[in-house]
Amino acid sequence: MITQALILSAILFALGTFGVLVRRNAIIMFLCIELQLNAVNVAFVAFSRLVGIEGQVFVFFVMTVAAAEAAVGLAIIISIFRHYETVNVDNFNLLKW
Amino acid sequence: MDLTLTAMLLQGGQEAAAHTGAGFMPFYPGLILLLPLAGFLLNGWLALKHAGRAARVTRVGGTYDLDGGGRPATHTLPTWIGPGVMGLAFVLTLVNFVGMLGAGLHDPVVIHYWTWMATGTFTVDAAIQLDQLSMVMMMVVTGVGFLIHLFSVGYMKDDPGYPRYFAYLNLFVFFMLVLVMGASYPLMFVGWEGVGLCSYLLIGFWFTDREKSDAGKKAFIVNRIGDVGFLLAIFVLYRTFGTLDFAPIMGGAADTLVYGGGLVTLVTLFFLLAAAGKSAQIPLYVWLPDAMAGPTPVSALIHAATMVTAGVYLVARSSVLFALSPVGSAAVAGIGVLTALFAATIALKQNDIKKVLAYSTVSQLGYMFLGVGVGAYAAGVFHLMTHAFFKALLFLGSGAVIHAMHEAYHATHRHDDPQDMRNMGGLKAYMPITWITMWVATLAISGIWPFAGFFSKDEIIWYTAAFAGAENAPFPGLYTLYWILALAAALMTAFYMTRLMVMTFHGRNRTGEKEAGHLHEAPPIMWVPLAVLAVLSTVGGWINVPEELQASIVGLGGLLPSSEWLHHWLEPITAEAHHIQELQLGELAHSAPFGGGEVAWALISTALALAVVLATSQLLGRREVQSPDADPEPTGFAKVLANKWYVDELYDAAVVKPIQRASRFCWKVIDQGIIDGAVNAVGYLARGFGWFGSLFQTGTVNTYAFVLSLGVLVILGAVFF
């Protein structure tokens, strides 16, 4: 089951990556990043079956960071939305030459 | 200057003396340095305080508030401070000199005050060295300096920059004392640079005059060329000895360096470059005639008596090194004798009284170089000393003349050149004291017995001859040539000096009727120094009468005192060098290259010089001197001489213009073209890369994420496959 869980993790991660690449809605891109984080979590938990409790401790930290990231990220999205009235990342392309 | 430094300088030299074990107890030697410095600070403060008023007086005219003596009130304090500190310093020096005289000091006394800089293994102490050489120099600097300060009180009394003048003058004396008293090359270099600075400041003292400030710059820049040599020599010395203090270098040079080796030759040639710059020798002499732009007492003090002799002092100080390097010594002597002859030729046809004296100075400095170049270090220093007396006297005398001419022209609002001898003539009637004292100096510089110049110059010439005939003389033919040239230059000296005297003081008065009424003798504050110097110019040579001469008719059968006193006095300094010389060259010759002993040649030279003086005065006295307007342009060789061999023009064409062109090339082609071009090219390159990179910067997050993922994929693929 560990192997299966790791493969699940890999596929979920790729799925999240695909989502980040093709979606334009900032919030959904964010969700896809969370999906990637979760995929990593699955891998950690699966490895913790092999190695020990440290894997789960790592997952705990990942979740903490995810919470912090969500708070700040969503605050940024809100600020951007106030400015552009949209969360479509195609519209915030000012940061280029 | 902080208080600790002051306190340290004020402490006596007893501790240091205790180390050397000699009986000599230095008496507040730090104070000798400190007094001129204090004078500088006080006068400088006064100068700044009065700068505004001085500037206004200079710009819009008007007068100062006058004190009780009819002088501007701003002049009162500097009048006392400037010469005062010098007098005190001279007294102190005299006390120390007497102390040293009585103690029979052998090893130099080095007094450490504090560590100036310490980096790694390199340490330089702020230390002064008291020995026979530095004592002679100190005596000259403070003594002649004091007299010139006194003279300046009269000469500069109407100048609005009076306090500033004395500030500079005091500062110069301070640096000159640092130069001669410093116990290591770096300290000497401090003094070296300091006097250069003061020279620049004083040459350009009347800086509102473009020509004069340019002259200052010229002196400064030409001196820099020499300073490079000094620095390089210091580097090489440090590399070789690991220290820069005089004592260990002089003591260890004979063991460390190979006689005639490349290293010591390199050092001596570098030192020669430095000395040539400071002492106005070929090829760097060109600044000194221009330096006459400064006030005449400055010319007397800096550009005749003291600073320009620093090169001679340097060679004498480094006598061991030069003794170890026959090539270096030969170069020094060659440069010296060539300069002596060359400058003398130029002096033949100059009409500006100060220019004549300037070239004369260059010429006499050449003699000194010749002296130290042939190993007669004592003779070089001897001539340095006597030259300080009579050349200072000449300059001060010319200063008195110029002063009188200037006042006469000023009174009649005439704008002719008060320095042109063609405007003078017949001044002996108006200023007899100046006339007499200047004749004394002229006879002295011409080498007429029994004046000071005779003994010193004759000794140099004789040593050249003796050196040429030494057992193992390195370049006997060359030294013989030097001897002949030196003789020739001596004769020319007699000629141009007599010409100067005749044109200035004899013949018909050419100042004009009205102006003649305003001509007058200099005030006592000015002629007293002249008189003192005249006495010194007369008797100054008697301290070092060679034994052979003393016994002969020249010495009046032993009537003249102190047989070779200076020689013996400087023996502790020159012993090592003489030892090396004796070891390498063997016995010096006792007769000149073409026969004849010392006494014979002394008689011959003084007779010849006397003949030249008499002939010149007779011939020139009869010829009518034209005023500048009427004077025809010289032609032929005379024109070449009058134009100073076109050396300035040559330098301009050979050095200045090419440098200018090279600089322009560096600026336009190398800097703007290549370097800036390279920088710009880098910029364009970066812009190009940036443009290329910006193609990936769409501003859309997805693109970045895609590139990132692709990169991750590539790396993963590279790692796993």
Added chain:
Amino acid sequence: MVEIFFYIFAATALGGGLGVVLSKSPVGSLLMMVVSLASLAGVFVLLEAHFLAAIQVIVYAGAIMVLFLFVIMLLNLGHDYQQDLKWGAFSVLSFAVAGGLAGILAREVGGDWQIADGVVPPGGRAIDAAVREHGAVGAIAEPLFTTYVVPFEITGILLLVAIVGALALAKRNVS
């Protein structure tokens, strides 16, 4: 039995993930995300990480996702859908990249770990022992408050910073 549950949960998680990526509506994406997260919590339970499963639901599904939902609501992004999923060459390329990523990762991390069926691996044995001794929470709390106490405290600081940052960013008039 456990295997069957695992496959069910895994399939749900993958389906949820696919829903997140493909759903047109942000709310749909978010719900699919919640489904995926809940399924992953199930996977965690099957992997004997009970505490993490609970935390997964509480923190992720219960707090973070609610925050997302709240923001979606706040920005009123729900009803007028903007088609933001652009098909085309870029999507195909992205799919290739993601697929390659999945392939490489699955091939590498999903390799044969040589755990026979029914055998509890060493880490699992240690965890089970810790759970018996300290309880499900204590098992993870014990290393967290001893070995990893400094990182743990730092995450506390991180959260504080995140709170302050979020406030500063989202506040309309900071003055």
Added chain:
Amino acid sequence: MEPISGVPAIVAMVAKVLGLFTILMLVVAYATLAERRISAWIQDRSGPNRVGPFGLLQPIADGIKNFLKEETLPATANRLFFVLAPMITITPALVVFAVIPVAAPLATPWGVVDMIVADVPIGILYVLALSSLGVYGLVLGGWASNNKYAFLGGLRASAQMVSYEVALGLSLIPVLMLVGNVTLTEMVWQQQQMGIWFALPLSLAFILFLISAFAESNRLPFDMPEAESELVTGYHTEYSSMKFSQYMIAEFGHMVTASALMATLFLGGWDLPGTWDNAFWHEGQLIRGFAEDGSVLMADAAWWKTLVTFGAFGVKTLFFLLVYIWVRWTLPRFRYDQVMALGWKVMLPTGLGYAMLMAVTILSLDTVGMTYGFTYGLVLTGVSGLATLAFLFFIDRGHTIAGAAALNRQRAHAARHARGDNPAGDGQVVLPSAVGD
């Protein structure tokens, strides 16, 4: 006394699930009746009394009515989420009950049956996890209706529930510290061991949990998401018939679950005074407690004990249900900002402070070597009592939970203060550049 296993265990499990579900649904149904009857009683009126004796069949009538009413589906609503939302809401409310032990273990011929559907190792965390999922139903319902009132209700629901979940979790921390584990069976066991129910040793936690539970189940005075007077009925404005009924069932289910939880956490669950009914699985044995020398005292399960303890559990749960209804018809509602202020500015700091106070107290007691028991509980009761008094004293100061008039007074005072501090600041702007001129 062996735990049940094998096929009988599965049978027992199914029986427990069905039984509990039935009982729960019945309680929910009659809770609606009770609410109406009690509110009528409080307001001095009759309430529903026509269907059956004392109106006892009224819930059934309501159920039939809801089944038969027309299903409305707003035209602009998001159909999928609109249908999905009530289901999402009702599920967690009912599923939570699975981890609550309802009675002492039952002795059967096939073994001892735990009177709990699933004694999961994460216990209370399971409750928290599922209750935090409940919010989705409300938010989605409000959003999917595409009605601004419903939407606002959903928004408020999400903010409120997220806020009070924090206080809820914080109020649980002292309990967890005291128990040392998170399973609810162990919580009941530890209360039996102490001899005092946690309502006294952890009184402030109890109060905080009570308030938070009110807010979590969106009951008055925290019914912001519904708020008939402002938002019509909030997130379920557009719902009718069975979907509306689902929301109602979910709300009452929440109430029942919360009541059961409070009973379990703070009133000893199915425990009755005395040690005769104590039972806990300790290293494979069903024990009653520990002797002085550390040896275990075996418990013996009996069907009557199960029955009596179940009764005790029911009474406690119904008491809290009664409190819910009582409070609803007694207290006025909060304003929305007051709800938020209470949650973040009062409950959160208080919960944090109380958790620290309890941690210090427990640590001190353990350090001085006091054994866990009755005296231990008394000391905690004293400390908590003081903390509770302080909390009640400060919360009644009008600073946070103030009426609109008090708020206006405060604002006026602040404005006066600002003017007084800056007399030149009445609209006259002095530019720096103008000073020099």
